[in-house]
Amino acid sequence: MAAIWSVLAQLLHIALILAAAPLLTGVVRWLKARMMGRRGPHPLQPVRDLTKLLRKRPVLAENASAISRAAPYVAVGAAMAAAALVPSFARGMVFAPLADLILVAGLLAVGRVAMALAGMDVGTQFGGLGAAREMSFAAIAEPALVIAALTLAILAGTTNLDAIAGAFREGGLGLRVSLGLALVALLAVAVAENARIPVDNPATHLELTMVHEAMILEASGRHLALWDYAAMLRLTLWLALLAAVFLPFGQAPSGSAPHVWVVGLLAWVVKMGGLALALAGFESAIAKMRVFRVPEFLGAALLLGLLGAVYLFVSTGLS
């Protein structure tokens, strides 16, 4: 019985994430517009854009190779796989044993590399520029993520997301300084990974500052739709990840029956909404920073994560 429930939960989770992705992006945009005093587009606008783009035939440069055509599928596939692993409303889904934090990072890296290669495929200045910046920023973001994982792994004894969520759900860990520091580090990484302000501005195509958009300048039609959808999935995934780790309340325990899920679902929606609101507020509150200040931003996050780990060693007498 439990097995079937876990399979069902997994399927529901996947459907939920896939559906939530464009919606979430739309909601964030709408909220930002509201906070800036504009009426803003309808929250469902992203869905409409996607369907419109899907119906268009893409135009490829003469010298574009198969990379340009394969990369978007790989990016979306990797993002979907990663998103399928992050627990949302219930734990103990069938893929739970697979849900390893470092694996998620790896899958995100797959998407990143696919995008960078697609950006370099045609051989335009901006594609290469964006790819170089993307990979370089990731080089600083990755250690920050791993260090945050270090703190979580020490506290939870594993890097398995489901287990971490469970450990935090059961509590007993209490509120810790190092946990807060890890949270800050993860937030910074999330901002960078999703090309949000202040690292990048998803709403602009200003060549000199853009990172993410520069790589997909040549994409059009269904390819562009896939790139956008991959980005939406990543945002959803990150918010879900933060929610699962740092706001574990309300999650349905593993193996529980569907009627328990309702609470979890509601809790999850509330969490995601709250996070979206926070993100919108954050983005509309601050300005984008210069490109070469980004490493300092991420480096600070890395150091905070390191500090958190060290504090953990000292405080909890693990030594």
Next chain:
Amino acid sequence: MPLQWVIVFFAWGGAVVLAAIPNLRQATLANIAVSAGSFLLALMLAAQPFAEHGWTRTDALNLPFILLSAFVGLTTSVFSAATLDQEGFDHWRIRAYHAAYQVFMGAQTLALLADNLGVMWVAVEIATLATVSMVAVHRTPAAFEAAWKFFILCGVGIALAFFGTVVLYLAAQPLLNEETGLSWAALMGVAAQCDPGTLNLAFAFLLLGYGTKAGLVPLHSWLPDAHAEGPVPISAVLSGLLLNAAMLAVLRAKSIVGAHPEAIAPGPFLLALGLASVLLASVSLWRRRDARRFFGWSSIEHMGIAAFAFGLGGAAANLAGLLHLLGHSLVKSAVFFGVGRAAQAKGSQKIADIGGLVATHPALGWGLALSIAAIAGMPPFLLFASEFRLLATAAGEAPWLALALALGMVTALAALITVLQALCFGVPTPDAATAPNGWRENAAAAPLWLHLAVAMGLGLAMPGVLAAMLAEAARVIG
């Protein structure tokens, strides 16, 4: 007449004959013939059991070196047959050269064979006289300088050795009769009862005396210049053989003194001189511009390594030292073959004027490159085995000394490799107009490759009997 004497007088008789042959071609061939005869006699001697005949002896310590010197004498005669025409000798010098060569070989063999320390001293002196004349043979100012320096310093050196010999006899005088008075065997027998103070005095003089001939720092000044002037074959035998004879004399003295419990330990002195030689040579190598002087300095370094080994003492280190002497003779003479031939081909022995040998003279160039690598202690040659043995033992017994030795060795290695690539690689420098070619090219390179092959064979698969002999010798010299 016992075979020991036959060998010596065969060479000297050959010298008399050669002194009468003015024709270059005939003389070189006759020289090869005499050397080949000596080599055969040496093999026959090796076939005989160890024995003492009057003033001479064959034992585990000197037999390998006798074979070696006969072998190197033979190959060197072949090499000189292939290259002597480049020296531009008139017929007087051809006579003198070949006569001196065989006189040296005979004296060298006698010095190795001698049981009586007096005889050994005389032999070393004769060898010195023979080589001095050859170092000066070109009669250029530089040659005279080198020869005179060689002569005076070594003259003083063997004078000191003479004094040491006298004192050694004085030490043993109460215990020995006139016949056996200077016999090494007899002295070893009674060394334990001799007066230690006298032994110390004797050792001091023998060490400094024969040490001069062995080119140990600070008695080394004559060596590089003497190796750089005169015909190439003479440099080859000087570096390959004479140094061994001197070092062996030092070892005989060391073994006698070492046999006395009260006397000073001879080891530390050898260690100090050896280490000084290695370190000084390893830095001096970096300033050399002249190829043959460069390898003269490297001979100083290797004699220092051997002295270090013998100073360390013990079966393992002594074995390493003996192996190092053997390997150094083989490889260093090979190096001199290569460098000499290259200098003739390029018309200059300055390092700057020799380059890109592997491109223009492949056989010679790669042979030279390999032999320099071998001198630097690269496998699979004998020197690698000896240096491994020495460093491993030293690291176990005296780590700090081993570290200093390794430091010197790596510095020298870097210098050797730099010169190797300067000589053999890069853009070839133009050949001199007079450079010969054809069969001479190969005849000059053949001994080099033969030496390398032998050095490799001994390093990887030494015949058991020879290995046992060396182990025995290592035990004898204590």
Next chain:
Amino acid sequence: MLTVLVLLVGALAALGGAAMPLARSAAGARLVHAGCVAAGVVLAAGGLAGLLGGPAALELPFGPPWGPARLALDALSSWFLLPLGIAVACASLFALGGVHGAVPARELVPWPLFVAGMALTLLAADGFTLLLGFEAMSLASWVLVAHDHAQAENRRAARIYLVFAGFGGLALILACGLMAGGAGDVAFAAFRDAPPEGWRAAAVLALVLAGAGSKAGLAPLHVWLPLAHPAAPSHVSAVMSGAMTKVALYVLARFVFDLMGPAQPFWLGAPLIALGAASAVIGALRANLEEDTKTLLACSTIENVGLIAIGLGLALAFRGADLPALAALAAGAALLHVLNHAVFKTLLFLAAGEVLHGALSRRIDRLGGLIHRMPWTAWAALAGVAAAAALPPLSGFASEWLLLQALLSAWRVGDLAFQMGAAAATALAALATALAAAAMVRFWGLVFLGRPRTPRAAGAEESGGAVRIALVVPAVLTVLLGLVPGLMLDLAEPALRLMAGAAAPRADLLAVGAAEGGARYWPILVAALVAAAIGLVVWLVRRRAPAGVARGPAWDCGFMAPPHHLPFGDPATQPSAAGFGQPLRRMLGESLLAAREGVAMPPPGDTRPAVLESGFHDPALAALEGPLPRWREALATQAEKLRDLSIRQCLGLTFGAVVLMLALLAWLEGR
């Protein structure tokens, strides 16, 4: 099996001798390379047999003058035989395909000897044989590095390489001597009987790090590697990077884990971790700045060697702290990465060699767009690049996942300082991994994507036959090894027991696990998941979107269409190698590698293009070529004063020696 391998070593040496005449004809050269292919296969098979069967030992009837040469085949050496065999087989196959006529003997003769030297090093069971193989390997590869000695920079590379080799050999000899103590018996068995303690152990570790570490390319003794590896012929570079560094790591592991005995303190692992982390970061960063394909790959080798060293150091620390399971985890990560890196680095170097052969250049700025002209090379290289960038589910990710898991458990050692150091090392390892990904994207993207930067690149030709097989085989292996790491760990279990005294944590066959009940990684399931996701996406898109694509000129933000004489547009309007490295050069390079850059901007109205000047100095190389020669020269100047003495003063030296000695005697007598 051991006998076969020993005979193989002998046969390879003989083949090297025979190569001298064989080099004169193409058939002969092919014969030699075919022999090496067979040798590689036999080596790998021997490794498998050694892992499945038990250990074996053998005494040769000959050897050094003081005794027989001892050989042995145990789990550790067997494991390292695998990468050696694979790399040698692929590289020889590549070289076989590249033979189109007589080959210079200097390129053919050393090749089998090089392989023989590496094999002998792995099979050795006493210090002498080990050093013999080690130095023979160095000497043979030196000839290969110097094969094109007309170029000054190749000569410099060869010189530095051989000097480092000699230095490493001497250091290892000293280490053997310290292990043997006064006894002087250099057999491994004797070492095991009397493991060093206290300062001796530390000294041995330092010497082994100096000797084997310099050969493996551990910072700060890595400077020779980016010089020497590219200078050799491509198939040699592949084996030098793929296998030779592994042989050096084997020597390191053999000393540290086996010969020095299990009773060593945990901090013995600290220097390994520190040096490994430093190497990983320096190597990966340099890989992002180098502008020569083979140099770039060599730098990435330094990075991977650093990661392996971190794994070995962690294993050592865990074992010292009596955590065998974790030690096995770290050691497993190291061993797995040894194999994986050997395969994908061989693949990448061979691809670079094929690019060099097809497009006639190693400089990134002269390549580009090759995926159109050299598809096989491009896609094969993509597999290697993805593995080197640690992307799941390829081989690189599996071993680096294990390594990260080991690093995340490092705090269990308990010592606070070690915990902090380990946390820093974790960050550095992650940094290096991400940097490597950036470097690999830069390498593959600039070489194979975009537009050709030179006419020669536009007309590049790809060769088929053996070369193609030599590229496809390691590519397939890279994928397979990525899918079954669990299987490989089970295979490595005897080696792990030998190193860590325990087996790696059991996960099921297809997975690797951090610890009992800890996180796990199922490559096959992950691959299936991603594949399913992609399939789903493709299916959905197919249903909604119109099929096919339209072709047009690159939009390129609306820049004007290229002129007719430049059908693909001006190649100079693509990112250059220096330009692509700019962000990292500014972020890290300026602080770590003293990198500098400047734009030569022509005045307005001048039609000259603006040029980006950039470069960097590896601090280690600067130290090597700065102070050391200065000190040497100062000493030499002093020594020369001795040489310039006149005869009278030389006699003075002798006289002084005599007087000194007599005074010493008198003093001794007086006491």
Next chain:
Amino acid sequence: MSFGHLPYDVAHLLGGGVLLLSFVLLYQRRIGAVINAFAMQGTLLALAAAWQGYVQGAPGLYLTAVLALAAKGVLIPLALHAIVRRLDLHRTVETALGIGPSLVAGVGLVGLAILVVLPATEGARALAREDLALALSVVLLGMLMMISRRNAISQVIGLLSLENGLILAAIGVAGMPLVVELSTAALVLMVAVVAAVFAFQIRERFDTLDTHHLEEHRGERR
């Protein structure tokens, strides 16, 4: 044997004479005088050898004595005079170390020799010990002369007197085998040195060696 015995006293006297002449060699300023002093030293050595031959009843030593007398007392001095004339060397000795200081150094060396030999050789007979001490002093003084004189001839003479010291030691040790042969061989060496001066036309080369005018020969420019 000890003090008061005639053989001892005479031997001691002769040995002392040889040593004294070494000091005279050090003291002389003119080449000619140096050569003559060396001739006297050779003659004294010959006498000492003959006396030892008589005392030890070793007829071989008479031969040594005759050789020494002929060579060192007569022939070599004549040859050296000839060289001085032929190569017209400076007639005065330029010293590197002044006369006075070198005499002082000489005294120090004699002290050192006695300090070393006497405690060292307690085992040996008194005569031998005395002789050895004297001989060692002569050897050291010879070397001192070699390094403290600039021109070739006086250095050669220093070497020759050094060799005298060797012979003195050799004959002093009773029953030394091969003594005649060895001393002859040593003599040959010395004759060769003197011949070499002729052959190589060694003038004032001792101090002009190496450094400057050899560079072009050596190719060791820096």
